[in-house]
Amino acid sequence: MPARDERERLELLQGTLDLLILRTLRLGPAHGHTIAKAIERGSDDVLQVEQGSLYPALHRLIKRGWVDFELGASENNRRAKFYRLTAAGMRQLAVETSKWDRMVAAIARIMRSRAAEGER
Amino acid sequence: MKRRGTKALEGLADDLRDHIERQTEENIARGMTPAEARRQACIAFGNPALIEEDTSAVWTWRWLEDLRRDLAYAWRSLRRAPAFAAAAVLTLGIGVGAVTSVSSIVYGVLLRPLSYANADRLVRVVQIMRLNGPEHRGGLRPEQMASWSVNSRLMSAIGYYAPQPAMLTGVPTPVRLMGATITPAIFRAAAATPVEGRTLDDADALAGNTQVVVLAYRTWTKFFASDPSVVGRSISLNYKPYRVVGIMPEGFAFPSVAVLYPGMTDSTGAPADSPEFWIPAERPTKTAISDTGGFTTIGNTFALLRPGVTLEQATAEANTLLPVQPSHRMQIELVNPRVEQARATRPLLLLFEGAVVIVLLIACANVTNLLLARASYRQRELAIRLSLGAGRGRLARQAAAEGLLVGGAGGAVGIAATMGAIAWFRTLPPYLLPRMHEIHVDGGTLTFALVVAVASGVGVSIAAAGWTFRREVAVSLRNATSTASTPPSRAPLHALVAIEVGSGVVLFAGAALLLSSFVRLTSVKPGFDARHVFSFQVTLPPGEYDGPRTSIFLRQLTTRLSVLPHVERVMAADSPLALGIGWAWPPTIDGRTASGGVGYRTAPAGYFETLGIPIRIGRSFAAGDESATPRIAVVNEALVRTYWPGANPLGHHISLEDWKDLEVVGVAADVRAGRPDAHEDAELFVPINPNSSPWRSPSIFLRTDAAAPTLGRDVRTIVNGLDPTLVVYHDGLLETDIQRTYADASAYGVSSTTFALVALGLAAIGLYGVLAFTVGARTREIGVRVAIGANRRRIVWMVLHDALGTVAVGVVAGLVAAWYLSRLLQNWMYGVTPHDPGILAGVAMLFLVVGGLAAYVPARRATRVDPVIALRTD
Numbered sequence: 004m005p006a007r008d009e010r011e012r013l014e015l016l017q018g019t020l021d022l023l024i025l026r027t028l029r030l031g032p033a034h035g036h037t038i039a040k041a042i043e044r045g046s047d048d049v050l051q052v053e054q055g056s057l058y059p060a061l062h063r064l065i066k067r068g069w070v071d072f073e074l075g076a077s078e079n080n081r082r083a084k085f086y087r088l089t090a091a092g093m094r095q096l097a098v099e100t101s102k103w104d105r106m107v108a109a110i111a112r113i114m115r116s117r118a119a120e121g122e123r
Numbered sequence: 124m125k126r127r128g129t130k131a132l133e134g135l136a137d138d139l140r141d142h143i144e145r146q147t148e149e150n151i152a153r154g155m156t157p158a159e160a161r162r163q164a165c166i167a168f169g170n171p172a173l174i175e176e177d178t179s180a181v182w183t184w185r186w187l188e189d190l191r192r193d194l195a196y197a198w199r200s201l202r203r204a205p206a207f208a209a210a211a212v213l214t215l216g217i218g219v220g221a222v223t224s225v226s227s228i229v230y231g232v233l234l235r236p237l238s239y240a241n242a243d244r245l246v247r248v249v250q251i252m253r254l255n256g257p258e259h260r261g262g263l264r265p266e267q268m269a270s271w272s273v274n275s276r277l278m279s280a281i282g283y284y285a286p287q288p289a290m291l292t293g294v295p296t297p298v299r300l301m302g303a304t305i306t307p308a309i310f311r312a313a314a315a316t317p318v319e320g321r322t323l324d325d326a327d328a329l330a331g332n333t334q335v336v337v338l339a340y341r342t343w344t345k346f347f348a349s350d351p352s353v354v355g356r357s358i359s360l361n362y363k364p365y366r367v368v369g370i371m372p373e374g375f376a377f378p379s380v381a382v383l384y385p386g387m388t389d390s391t392g393a394p395a396d397s398p399e400f401w402i403p404a405e406r407p408t409k410t411a412i413s414d415t416g417g418f419t420t421i422g423n424t425f426a427l428l429r430p431g432v433t434l435e436q437a438t439a440e441a442n443t444l445l446p447v448q449p450s451h452r453m454q455i456e457l458v459n460p461r462v463e464q465a466r467a468t469r470p471l472l473l474l475f476e477g478a479v480v481i482v483l484l485i486a487c488a489n490v491t492n493l494l495l496a497r498a499s500y501r502q503r504e505l506a507i508r509l510s511l512g513a514g515r516g517r518l519a520r521q522a523a524a525e526g527l528l529v530g531g532a533g534g535a536v537g538i539a540a541t542m543g544a545i546a547w548f549r550t551l552p553p554y555l556l557p558r559m560h561e562i563h564v565d566g567g568t569l570t571f572a573l574v575v576a577v578a579s580g581v582g583v584s585i586a587a588a589g590w591t592f593r594r595e596v597a598v599s600l601r602n603a604t605s606t607a608s609t610p611p612s613r614a615p616l617h618a619l620v621a622i623e624v625g626s627g628v629v630l631f632a633g634a635a636l637l638l639s640s641f642v643r644l645t646s647v648k649p650g651f652d653a654r655h656v657f658s659f660q661v662t663l664p665p666g667e668y669d670g671p672r673t674s675i676f677l678r679q680l681t682t683r684l685s686v687l688p689h690v691e692r693v694m695a696a697d698s699p700l701a702l703g704i705g706w707a708w709p710p711t712i713d714g715r716t717a718s719g720g721v722g723y724r725t726a727p728a729g730y731f732e733t734l735g736i737p738i739r740i741g742r743s744f745a746a747g748d749e750s751a752t753p754r755i756a757v758v759n760e761a762l763v764r765t766y767w768p769g770a771n772p773l774g775h776h777i778s779l780e781d782w783k784d785l786e787v788v789g790v791a792a793d794v795r796a797g798r799p800d801a802h803e804d805a806e807l808f809v810p811i812n813p814n815s816s817p818w819r820s821p822s823i824f825l826r827t828d829a830a831a832p833t834l835g836r837d838v839r840t841i842v843n844g845l846d847p848t849l850v851v852y853h854d855g856l857l858e859t860d861i862q863r864t865y866a867d868a869s870a871y872g873v874s875s876t877t878f879a880l881v882a883l884g885l886a887a888i889g890l891y892g893v894l895a896f897t898v899g900a901r902t903r904e905i906g907v908r909v910a911i912g913a914n915r916r917r918i919v920w921m922v923l924h925d926a927l928g929t930v931a932v933g934v935v936a937g938l939v940a941a942w943y944l945s946r947l948l949q950n951w952m953y954g955v956t957p958h959d960p961g962i963l964a965g966v967a968m969l970f971l972v973v974g975g976l977a978a979y980v981p982a983r984r985a986t987r988v989d990p991v992i993a994l995r996t997d
Contacts, residue, residue: 034145054142065131084134
């Protein structure tokens with residue numbers, strides 16, 4: 004498999020990865036690998052999850068009480084953890100989402116006005 | 124949280140493996156071969172071990188884990204080298220202990236803010252009077268004080284204070300308190316907020332108003348059980364009622380009595396360091412006015428500067444405003460008590476502080492040496508760790524952890540030493556240094572000690588580690604057979620040890636001189652048999668005891684006292700045995716005026732026998748001698764030596780001031796009461812009888828034939844049996860009083876000996892460290908020598924040669940310095956010359972021997988070097 008174009012990988016900041024994990028888990032509990040794939044597919048492969056940072060991020064979320072885990076057996080009877088969103092995590096997701104929206108809108112305003120100036 | 128973390132981390136390896144498996148499956152689904160699929164999955168995933176670490180790090184603070192591991196490792200490696208650990212801990216402990224002790228003292232005396240308010244505006248007024256002779260310093264005269272109070276623009280209050288002893292009766296145990304009479308305005312200026320009640324008002328001092336008193340905290344807790352209702356009640360001081368109007372808070376002390384009046388004792392019998400009560404006074408009382416060389420002034424005059432007024436301005440006003448006696452030259456000087464107290468002692472204390480900082484630095488240098496010596500044995504371990512990829516930072520942190528342990532232990536040792544030192548320090552008489560009662564070991568002291576210890580330990584370890592790195596990296600990673608690595612220059616290390624030895628010699632010589640002087644001082648007989656002489660004092664209130672009642676009381680008292688077990692003799696005198704005479708006047712010998720000074724004592728019958736003063740010629744006093752004609756006297760040997768040298772003085776006549784034409788009937792031995800190095804005074808003893816004039820505060824002396832520990836209690840029972848309102852005070856053995864006069868000499872002796880021993884110990888450890896280090900560095904060289912046939916003895920000699928050379932240099936330098944410096948100690952030496960050859964030789968020998976012993980271990984270690992192993996150390 005040819006290597007993915009490195010330059011296209013947008014490096015995800017730590018906080019953003021946490022947000023995406025929470026969003027993904029809103030759809031239902033999942034294993035670690037599933038979460039990573041969900042993020043990649045959900046963004047049409049634009050966002051590549053640095054797999055080394057996935058598990059530390061998950062544990063950070065567990066530490067803050069937004070994610071909980073259960074031991075489960077997967078399809079081939081391998082032991083792995085299921086991660087799911089807690090009620091607090093749900094609330095936090097709403098908070099973070101609105102923050103994210105505001106930030107994106109603000110940046111977009113600046114970018115559009117700049118673009119308008121640049122065209123003149 | 125921790126449990127949650129442990130649970131979450133359980134099976135982390137499984138989770139990661141599962142992740143890789145899924146990715147592998149996905150890759151297979153995309154068409155890769157199973158092997159390729161797995162490979163790609165692993166690559167994409169990254170290093171599982173690293174990910175595990177990063178994930179666990181989420182749950183802990185990484186550095187905390189590392190620290191714990193480093194400390195465990197450091198502890199294990201220190202346990203494997205107990206000698207080194209002990210030496211390092213002890214050295215550091217000594218340095219830290221010294222610095223902490225002296226710093227506490229310096230802080231307590233110089234830096235800590237004074238415990239009373241307005242310390243910068245409250246000043247002591249000193250009047251300097253000169254009349255064709257030496258300067259006399261006193262306070263203001265009463266008329267000066269009055270005039271200044273009225274006319275001053277720059278001072279808001281002028282007043283004075285005087286020590287005031289008073290009997291406190293009407294409490295379960297009547298006791299004699301030492302308090303203060305003080306101008307209310309001055310007291311108010313200095314006072315803190317009272318715990319109960321108020322301070323003193325100006326109205327309190329006016330004649331006709333009820334007499335009031337403010338109590339000190341200690342007095343309130345000890346004698347009134349901290350009962351708040353005592354405020355407003357009357358208590359009985361000196362048999363007169365005083366209404367309590369306030370209680371001062373704990374720790375408030377103004378002014379410090381002991382510094383100003385060394386002889387005063389308080390209710391505990393210890394030298395008083397702060398008043399136990401305060402009563403207001405407007406007109407100076409008799410005890411306030413003192414006679415300094417013929418000038419009558421109020422001893423302790425204070426003034427309060429208005430805000431913003433400087434010392435210079437106030438001094439100028441005083442000099443211009445106050446009436447100055449035309450025949451004298453006077454000068455008013457305002458002295459800030461804080462500055463004054465500090466001024467006398469500041470240079471000495473700063474010197475001490477500098478000295479102990481140097482001691483600490485030497486201790487650190489020693490520990491560094493020890494660490495370097497040890498490092499040279501751990502070369503291989505270090506090399507391996509470096510080659511495995513241990514970062515410099517990591518190894519430095521390891522070294523720091525070791526330093527932390529050594530520092531912590533050293534700190535503990537230092538704290539123990541400090542506590543001992545401060546405890547001893549507090550047993551010294553309070554007039555040696557101002558504010559001594561405020562010095563104690565508290566949380567601040569402990570923190571200071573620990574911080575210094577840990578900082579030193581860590582600093583030293585990192586320095587040693589850094590030093591070792593520079594050598595080891597180069598040496599240990601060289602593959603080819605290297606030549607014997609040149610040990611780092613040893614000269615500075617040896618120079619350091621030589622300096623340690625030299626300063627040790629100086630200190631030891633000084634201490635030895637002081638100690639031997641002290642021993643000589645105390646072995647001189649005081650001239651009378653002071654053993655088993657118990658004395659006490661009672662004050663007979665003037666209103667109740669007139670002449671006849673006093674003599675009846677004293678007769679009854681002496682009768683009852685003489686039947687107590689072990690009591691041989693009882694004597695009542697009109698004053699306590701003053702150690703040393705007071706005034707001296709020129710006598711008239713056989714009608715001719717002579718020069719010089721003779722003091723006198725009034726002595727009742729039985730005086731000489733009770734005090735054990737032998738009569739050399741003639742007789743002592745018997746009852747009735749005071750009314751004999753012609754009037755008689757006893758003289759002491761010093762007087763005979765001065766005025767009738769070589770002749771028998773019996774029958775000759777002497778006059779002194781009011782005593783005219785006394786016939787000498789006996790010669791008593793010289794009483795060197797007080798210090799034997801004090802001048803031997805010529806004394807005249809005049810017989811006296813208590814019936815002649817009532818004694819206000821008689822002193823009773825008892826001689827017992829053996830130790831009688833219950834005497835104090837028995838005496839009180841008998842006195843109170845005769846009159847329950849009387850207070851017994853100043854009770855104790857004469858020996859204790861005499862010992863107390865040696866207090867400062869013994870203090871110097873003890874402290875200088877401690878310093879000397881510390882210096883000796885440091886020098887020994889320093890030498891050991893340097894030698895261990897150089898032997899370790901020269902292991903290969905020694906191995907080579909042994910391999911080519913060198914005698915073991917030559918090896919030992921090589922090491923000893925190093926050692927003794929350094930020590931000899933140090934000893935010589937030290938002796939030279941001691942020769943010059945010991946002259947400074949002249950003032951404190953008695954019976955010893957500063958250049959005593961015996962002492963100097965002894966000290967030199969001592970250091971050479973100790974040096975040899977310190978060299979012993981490294982020398983032996985050198986002989987045990989196995990040439991085969993040594994040559995392989997690469």
